[in-house]
Structure formats: C-alpha cells, structure tokens
Amino acid sequence: MIETKPRTLELASRISARALLLSLMRDWQGWSIGNGDGASAADSGSPRHVLKLPLAGREIHVALTHLSQVGAHGLRPPFYEIGPEGAMRVVSFPELLNLITAEPGIAGADSDVRGLVFLRRALDSLATIEDALRHPCLGEAVFAERDPSFIEAEQALRFGHNVHPTPRSRDQFTLEDTRRFSPEYGRGFALHWWSVSPQIVLQGSSRGQAASEMAASLTIDDPAMEPAIRRQVDEGRVLLPMHPWQASQLMLDPAITRLMTAGDIRALGPAGSNWHATSSLRSIHAAHAAWMLKMSLNLRLTNSQRIIEPYECERGLEIDKLLAGPVGQRIAARFPSFRVMGEPGYLALRDETGATLRSTIVVFRDNPFSGDRQHSPVAVLAALCEIGPDGRSSALSTTIGRIASRQGSAPAATALAWFERFLHNVALPLLGIQADHGLLFGAHQQNIVVGLDDGWPVTLHFRDCQGTGYVREFLPELAAQAPDVRLEAGHVFDSAYAARLAGYYLIVNSVFSVIGALALAGLASEERLLAALRAALLALAAQPLRDRTCLDYLLTSPTLLSKGNFMICFRNINENTDVTDPLAGYVELPNPIAGARS
Known part of the structure; x- marks a missing residue:
C-alpha cells in the first residue's frame, strides 16, 4: 500500500477536532474513556484507549494516543460512528460538528439559531487553519536552528486557542482580509x-x-x-x-x-x-x-x-x-x-x-523589540506550546531537541531542566507578585512572552496591562505607597477570587500547556512535571509571604476552575460586554497538582 501525505484539509481537521474536543471535554460530562478493543478494525493496531461520545442515539469513537492529567489529550482521527451490533462508519469532522451541535445534552433544547452561528464559526475556523497550512511563512531554521525574534514567534502561532471550538474564527473578515492582516501569513x-x-x-x-x-x-x-x-x-x-x-x-x-x-x-x-x-x-x-x-x-x-x-x-x-x-x-x-x-x-x-x-x-x-533589539530572542508562550499537525511536536519540543543536541544531553533531562527554569523565571514571579504585592496579571499563554537564551527561558515580558487587577486585601497598603494611582480604575478581587483567576490563566492555560507539550512529544512524563511544579509551589509557599491564598488553592484544592470556552462560544457570549462576573461560565477540573508526588 502506498502511503500518501495527508492533505492540508485533513491536517486542519485534525487540529480543529483536537481543540474542539478538548474544550468540549471541559464543559460537558457525557463523554467517557474506554479501552480500544474493537474500536476500529481500520486502525493499524488497536488503540489502548478511545474517547467515547454518545451523540443523538449513537456513539462516536476516536483513538486516544495520550491520556493527560492536565487536559492535553492526544487524539488520532478518524472518528467512527458505532452502530447496532458494532457496525462502524467513518464520520468526517464537519459531520461531527453537526452531531455535537444537535445533541440536546450539549447544546440544550433551544439551540437552532445559536447552533447555526456556532457551525458557521467552526467551519470558518477550519477553513482559515487549512489556508494557513497551505501558505507557511516561516523557514524551518526558526526554533530548529535558532531562537526566533519577537515577530517571528508571533507569526509562528498558526492554529489559535488550543482549547476552543472555533480557535481561528474571525467574524467580519474575508479570506483576503485574513491573508493580509493575520500574523501567520507574515505580510x-x-x-x-x-x-x-x-x-x-x-x-x-x-x-x-x-x-x-x-x-x-x-x-x-x-x-x-x-x-x-x-x-x-x-x-x-x-x-x-x-x-x-x-x-x-x-x-x-x-x-x-x-x-x-x-x-x-x-x-x-x-x-x-x-x-x-x-x-x-x-x-x-x-x-x-x-x-x-x-x-x-x-x-x-x-x-x-x-x-x-x-x-x-x-x-x-x-x-x-x-x-x-x-x-x-x-x-x-x-x-x-x-x-x-x-x-x-x-x-x-x-x-x-x-x-x-x-x-x-x-x-x-512599550516596544522592547525595536531598533537594535528587534532581533532579541523571545517567543510568545502560545507559539512555543502549539501542537503541530502530527499531534505530538511543538516549537518547544523542537527547541529542547536543539538544546539537547548542542549540549550532548539526554532530551528527557533537558526537558525537565527547561521546565524548572521556566517555573523559576516565568511562572513563580507572577505568583510571588500576587502573594506579596497584591497584583493579579492575566497571564494566559498569549500574554506571556518568554525571553530566550540559546533556547533556555530567562525572562518574562508580560503584556496586556488593561486586564490587570488588584487583591482587595492589599488596597490600603498599595494606596499608601502610590497615592497618585487610582486603584479603583482596575479590577479589584478578594484574595480567594483572585486565586481562582490566577489558577486558570497562569496554571491551567499556561503552565499546563507547557506540561502538555512536553508530554505529548514524549520528552517527560506528566507525573514528573507535575511533581516539579508542586515542589516549586511548596518552596514558594515556604517563604514569608503576605498572602498564601493562591498557593494554598493550587496545592490543596481538589479542583481548579477553568474557563468554559465551549459553552461561552456556543451561547454566543461576548466576554467584553456580556460578562460582569469574570468567573461566570467557568467549570471545575480535577486538580492534578494536589496529588502530585515526587
């Protein structure tokens, strides 16, 4: 049998399906994971596990290549509809979208109009990803042979939000608008x-x-x-x-x-x-x-x-x-x-x-990457962690492979060392600032720009200050230290509320994406990375901090809150104007940090 290279539409469908299903698995409890016996006679070797989705009186199966504690599961299409007596047929990604949109347990009873909008956005996103795959703008040397510049890393993010049902939807944009004004085309x-x-x-x-x-x-x-x-x-x-x-x-x-x-x-x-x-x-x-x-x-x-x-x-x-x-x-x-x-x-x-x-x-x-500094080696975290069309590789795994090859070290040891430096130089400062100064930064993957030194993470450049908030318990002290600052102009949250927001943005959205990228590439086990994360959090919590609420939440809470992107998107909610409570629409996930062991 002659193997053919997957078409760009097939690759775009794989990428889109993964982002869709990861978001659905956070928002909806109807799915299950079972063994792969009889899942697909067409698969080369029975998968160990399959994701099972009971939809509209039928069950959809897809092979799982990686079971993740941090929500970064690996999926291997195609999707199979399992009929009576085990009969199977392949279901395309657009058909899967239709089935999900029509499922009352997911969409609700009154979903016709919302479902049409959702389908349009999901298919628009699919087409945008497929077009980006056909028009790559970066050379292979970026990440593989050297660190990227600021704008190169921005252009490397091609597929959008990694846990979202319409990761590249752009209402009001034509295809020509997308090609002209989107970073991934490099124009x-x-x-x-x-x-x-x-x-x-x-x-x-x-x-x-x-x-x-x-x-x-x-x-x-x-x-x-x-x-x-x-x-x-x-x-x-x-x-x-x-x-x-x-x-x-x-x-x-x-x-x-x-x-x-x-x-x-x-x-x-x-x-x-x-x-x-x-x-x-x-x-x-x-x-x-x-x-x-x-x-x-x-x-x-x-x-x-x-x-x-x-x-x-x-x-x-x-x-x-x-x-x-x-x-x-x-x-x-x-x-x-x-x-x-x-x-x-x-x-x-x-x-x-x-x-x-x-x-x-x-x-x-501020533009710290202009003039003589325009080629400074940095990368937005979302681009580092973006999983490639093969479902395994990422710019981060490529970077670690380069470091290991240069140093003659084992990739697994290099990956763990990279993660520990990332925690020390990027994640822990954000938690320390919240614990000792009462400032809450919305540090999701797209707001974290990592300064690199021959691939190693050395600095954090945080952007998007307009979402910065303050912990209420720190307001008297902040007001005394900065009497000319109108603190009431910012978001103000009590410490428990701020802990949950930081838990999502910094940990679930950002740190867990790093863990997922390393684990999917086979560079480190999630158990080992979670143990390193827990050890780093315990070390920070042992310091004389003003407020340990967020660290206690991360270390001991049985669940962590995560934004429910699937339902927010399906219900056509505009987060800028329709949401007064930032935690509205969040869902609970099992907290893998609480049980992590060295």
Missing part, C-alpha cells in the same frame, strides 16, 4: 493616517509625553514616512494612526462621516513603513517604532468583540504609574526576570456630542 501593511482637530481628541498618558506626541513620534522615527503626513502636526492637527481594515470599516460610520464633512477628520490614506500583526491580531508591531499599537477592531475573535473600552485604557495608565513607583521598584529588585510592556498612552475621537467613539481607540504599548 506587512502600512498604517492609515487621519489628521484630526484637537477639539475632538480624547487622550491620556501616564508619562511625560502626551499620547498625541507619541503618535507624532511614530512619523518622525519612520524613515519611509511622507513629509506631508508630518506637516499636519505643524498645522496644529493631531495624527491618529489607524489599522487599515478598521479605517475602511469606519468610513461607513455616520458619526465619522459627519466629522469628515465638518473637516474635523482628514483621511490621509496609507503611509510609511510596514507594520505586522502580532498573535492577538489587533496589536501590531514595527521594527522602527518605539511603540506597539493596540487597535480597536469591529471584529469578533473567538469569544470577544475586539473593541477597546475607555475604562480599559485608564487601567493601563494606572498600572503603568504604579509600576513606575516604589511598588514597581520593589518588584523589579525581587524578580529581575519580570518585565512589563507598559501601556502608557491612548488616543480616541469624540463625536459631536462629546461621546467617545470606541472604535477609534488606539493604545500605545
């Missing part, structure tokens, strides 16, 4: 520039430079910028950098049309050097620029409409001020591997009534 684009009257500008800054000056500096520092753009500042106008897709959308907004008719907005068109999307898509980077830009986009990605709210901008300013003072100085002294990409400025426009036009908001973010 750049020029910003569109608007010249606006100062009286319609809303701006804020936490530093000595006004946000309007930050925008003007982007044109001054850009060697390809047309002089006519820069001259707008000399005329007393404010320059507003716009994402080209958003600029085209806003041209249809009546409020923008009125401002243009009145002369308050002049659309100057595209100008200057190319910018590149980062893995969040709405945040963009240019090698020449001192600032990254985070844009409002009238676009739904996974669970949220990506419109920035004014209060999010204010949170970014306040945490920037806090970290610039005594609190930040103490954190820097104690955790030298921890850095923050501050968000010290924002610009927005007002309509004729003075109301903020949220779709015009632009946030300025």
Whole structure:
C-alpha cells in the first residue's frame, strides 16, 4: 500500500477536532474513556484507549494516543460512528460538528439559531487553519536552528486557542482580509493616517509625553514616512494612526462621516513603513517604532468583540504609574526576570456630542523589540506550546531537541531542566507578585512572552496591562505607597477570587500547556512535571509571604476552575460586554497538582 501525505484539509481537521474536543471535554460530562478493543478494525493496531461520545442515539469513537492529567489529550482521527451490533462508519469532522451541535445534552433544547452561528464559526475556523497550512511563512531554521525574534514567534502561532471550538474564527473578515492582516501569513501593511482637530481628541498618558506626541513620534522615527503626513502636526492637527481594515470599516460610520464633512477628520490614506500583526491580531508591531499599537477592531475573535473600552485604557495608565513607583521598584529588585510592556498612552475621537467613539481607540504599548533589539530572542508562550499537525511536536519540543543536541544531553533531562527554569523565571514571579504585592496579571499563554537564551527561558515580558487587577486585601497598603494611582480604575478581587483567576490563566492555560507539550512529544512524563511544579509551589509557599491564598488553592484544592470556552462560544457570549462576573461560565477540573508526588 502506498502511503500518501495527508492533505492540508485533513491536517486542519485534525487540529480543529483536537481543540474542539478538548474544550468540549471541559464543559460537558457525557463523554467517557474506554479501552480500544474493537474500536476500529481500520486502525493499524488497536488503540489502548478511545474517547467515547454518545451523540443523538449513537456513539462516536476516536483513538486516544495520550491520556493527560492536565487536559492535553492526544487524539488520532478518524472518528467512527458505532452502530447496532458494532457496525462502524467513518464520520468526517464537519459531520461531527453537526452531531455535537444537535445533541440536546450539549447544546440544550433551544439551540437552532445559536447552533447555526456556532457551525458557521467552526467551519470558518477550519477553513482559515487549512489556508494557513497551505501558505507557511516561516523557514524551518526558526526554533530548529535558532531562537526566533519577537515577530517571528508571533507569526509562528498558526492554529489559535488550543482549547476552543472555533480557535481561528474571525467574524467580519474575508479570506483576503485574513491573508493580509493575520500574523501567520507574515505580510506587512502600512498604517492609515487621519489628521484630526484637537477639539475632538480624547487622550491620556501616564508619562511625560502626551499620547498625541507619541503618535507624532511614530512619523518622525519612520524613515519611509511622507513629509506631508508630518506637516499636519505643524498645522496644529493631531495624527491618529489607524489599522487599515478598521479605517475602511469606519468610513461607513455616520458619526465619522459627519466629522469628515465638518473637516474635523482628514483621511490621509496609507503611509510609511510596514507594520505586522502580532498573535492577538489587533496589536501590531514595527521594527522602527518605539511603540506597539493596540487597535480597536469591529471584529469578533473567538469569544470577544475586539473593541477597546475607555475604562480599559485608564487601567493601563494606572498600572503603568504604579509600576513606575516604589511598588514597581520593589518588584523589579525581587524578580529581575519580570518585565512589563507598559501601556502608557491612548488616543480616541469624540463625536459631536462629546461621546467617545470606541472604535477609534488606539493604545500605545512599550516596544522592547525595536531598533537594535528587534532581533532579541523571545517567543510568545502560545507559539512555543502549539501542537503541530502530527499531534505530538511543538516549537518547544523542537527547541529542547536543539538544546539537547548542542549540549550532548539526554532530551528527557533537558526537558525537565527547561521546565524548572521556566517555573523559576516565568511562572513563580507572577505568583510571588500576587502573594506579596497584591497584583493579579492575566497571564494566559498569549500574554506571556518568554525571553530566550540559546533556547533556555530567562525572562518574562508580560503584556496586556488593561486586564490587570488588584487583591482587595492589599488596597490600603498599595494606596499608601502610590497615592497618585487610582486603584479603583482596575479590577479589584478578594484574595480567594483572585486565586481562582490566577489558577486558570497562569496554571491551567499556561503552565499546563507547557506540561502538555512536553508530554505529548514524549520528552517527560506528566507525573514528573507535575511533581516539579508542586515542589516549586511548596518552596514558594515556604517563604514569608503576605498572602498564601493562591498557593494554598493550587496545592490543596481538589479542583481548579477553568474557563468554559465551549459553552461561552456556543451561547454566543461576548466576554467584553456580556460578562460582569469574570468567573461566570467557568467549570471545575480535577486538580492534578494536589496529588502530585515526587
């Protein structure tokens, strides 16, 4: 029999099915795991275990290649429908989607309209992943022979959220939009520039430079910028950098049309050097620029409409001020591997009534990877942990293989050493800051940028300060140390609540993804990695900390909370506007840390 290379659609289906089923297994209890006897006569060798899904009076089986304590199971399609008397037939991924959407135990009784939206997004995500597989932009040397640069690692994340039913859905984007503006294609684009009257500008800054000056500096520092753009500042106008897709959308907004008719907005068109999307898509980077830009986009990605709210901008300013003072100085002294990409400025426009036009908001973010530092070796954690189409390999496993080959060490020993350094330099500082300073960072995989030194994790660059929160019990002390900071502008949670949020973002979403990537590649057992994690948490808890609530939760709770991405997505909830309680829609998972043993 001649073996053929899997088609890109088959690979995209495998990737999509894994993300879908991992999210479903967190939200729904109807599945089971059984032995593989008789699961599939077509499989080469009976699988040891199969995942069983009872759907609409039938049972769907798929082989399991890896049973995971951290939710990072390995799956090996195809899917089989098991009929009466053991009859089997292969079920395609789109058909599996239909069956799941129609299952009352999953979708509920009143699911017709929601089910159609869900199916559209899931199939759109599948098509987007398939197209990305057909148009790779990175060379094989990245990760295999050297560490990536910041933007290379952002472009390496191709498949989206690893535990989500529609990991690459992008409502409102056409295929051409996706190819032009998504990081995984590696294409750049020029910003569109608007010249606006100062009286319609809303701006804020936490530093000595006004946000309007930050925008003007982007044109001054850009060697390809047309002089006519820069001259707008000399005329007393404010320059507003716009994402080209958003600029085209806003041209249809009546409020923008009125401002243009009145002369308050002049659309100057595209100008200057190319910018590149980062893995969040709405945040963009240019090698020449001192600032990254985070844009409002009238676009739904996974669970949220990506419109920035004014209060999010204010949170970014306040945490920037806090970290610039005594609190930040103490954190820097104690955790030298921890850095923050501050968000010290924002610009927005007002309509004729003075109301903020949220779709015009632009946030300025520190860019530590520009100029001479543009090639600094770093990688967003989500790209390191992304599992390849083979269901086993990842950029992290490739990196560890490179380290082991260079040092002549065993890959298993290298993987454990890498994980321990990751805990020391990346994860534990976040927990220590929460325990001793009362700051809660939303450290999911996409917000953690790992500084690398010949593959080893040495620093943490945290981004997206607008979601940063404070532990309520620390507020009096923080207020005394930073009287000029409006702490009430941020999220405020009591210590038990903050522990559960950190448990999801840092541990379940981030650390467990590292464990899963190493285990799926066969580099280390989950038991050994969990034991190392527990030992590191115990060592931190033994220190004289102000608040051990989060560490106690991680070490002793029988369950950990996890975001229920499947149901949030299926119910078409916009997390930005429809959720007032951040833990609404979370589900309980067994806590593998509590029982881990050396």
